[in-house]
Amino acid sequence: MAIKKEAVEQIIEGVGGKENISAATHCVTRLRFALKDESKVDKEKLGNNSLVKGSFSANGQFQVVIGQGTVDKVYDLMVEMTGIGQASKEDIKNEAAKKLNPLQKAVKTLADIFIPILPAIVTAGLLLGLNNILAGKGIFYADKSFIDVHANWKGFAEMINLIANTAFTFLPGLIGWSAVKRFGGNPLLGIVLGLMLVHPDLLNAYSYADALKNGNVPQWNLFGFHFDKIGYQGQVLPVLVSAYVLAKLEIFLKKKIPDAFQLLLVAPIALLLTGFIAFIVIGPVTFAIGNWITDGIVAVFDHFGWLGGLVYGGVYALLVVTGMHHTFLAVDFQLIVSTGGTFLWPILVMSNIAQGSAALAMLFLAKDKNLKGMAGTSTISAYLGITEPAMFGVNLRYRYPFICAIIGAALAGMTLAISHVKAESIGVGGIPGILSIYPQYWLTFAIGMAISIVVPFVLTLLYGKFKGEKA
Incomplete structure (x- = not known):
């Protein structure tokens, strides 16, 4: 498909002209702009453009929907006509973030953390659905499941269930990777941090209520101070806050420790300090907050x-x-x-x-x-x-x-x-x-x-x- 320069020129004029563009990039279907003043956008002109299938503003970016394949050609021609340098998605995000208020920045941070791990979660959801079809009672037979009647399929269903549940079993590891990366630290340390919070030597979070009721919650004795030795399976807040602490500690240590010693000192110190803080302070506090939030939402819907x-x-x-x-x-x-x-x-x-x-x-x-x-x-x-x-x-x-x-x-x-x-x-x-x-x-x-x-x-x-x- 040949792209007419006049149509691209109209897009440039529609977003306020080339002098209103701070930076621009594109994704699979959309042009993404960081604009100096979004009030200069002429949506009517954009709407009348044969190339444009829609436009909207989100998270400080003004986005123009073009369509798969065509957007690449439009972008290249726009760069040529305006003289603006090609920018990466990260450049646009950073430029757009300057205009966000604190609440918008917090929302954007959460989006940057959770969106990268969605493919794993959505895949797990689809596989769990397949397992439900095989293991759910009343779907194929009145009071039995498919695997109850066809026992030779049971192993197949169990394997699907294991594969599907992995993402949720080690959810803190996924969040740790994405969160530490977002906060500027080493994402591999984020994985270690997340897995550390669900280590098998810890009391499983799902067993905590029963252990507390029976008075047999395992504890660490740190110089006379006792702290519960529990894991944070499936918890979101403990790993989010811990990941922030780990990333900022790592950044701080890199500035203070000479390059020759960073490999030996930065990661061990950052992970050790974060681990102690996570198990002693962050974990117990955020675990309680997370449960309060959950209980509150459940109560409203109940x-x-x-x-x-x-x-x-x-x-x-x-x-x-x-x-x-x-x-x-x-x-x-x-x-x-x-x-x-x-x-x-x-x-x-x-x-x-x-x-x-x-x-x-x-x-x-x-x-x-x-x-x-x-x-x-x-x-x-x-x-x-x-x-x-x-x-x-x-x-x-x-x-x-x-x-x-x-x-x-x-x-x-x-x-x-x-x-x-x-x-x-x-x-x-x-x-x-x-x-x-x-x-x-x-x-x-x-x-x-x-x-x-x-x-x-x-x-x-x-x-x-x-x-x-x-x-």
């Missing part, structure tokens, strides 16, 4: 489930717009390991499907060929868990589809919350997400999906037709 589902289903799309949805990944992880499942993630799936359904309605309402194409492709991606093209390329552009999607997601979220639908893990945040749901909740989850498909589609279609909205 006593006011319908309200929690309604609100979370309704606001989740707004959280995506602000980028704050990433903070709930940590909550999902905490719920999974503390209670055996998360009731928040299934509601997230409803929101994603609802945005896709509203975009699908716009496919029928649209007269413009570019919008039809964008609506069709973004519907498919939203049904598979990627909502940005549907939200920013279609629904937010006309507003009412976005609102209709929120209504559908809120109703579907309320339906799921009333029935206490739980996901065993995080999986694909779309229609395939049913594989991550406990089998006993599949019917309710399917009803929720039907609501999130039908309600936004019908509301968007009716509003568009009767209000005479042109698209």
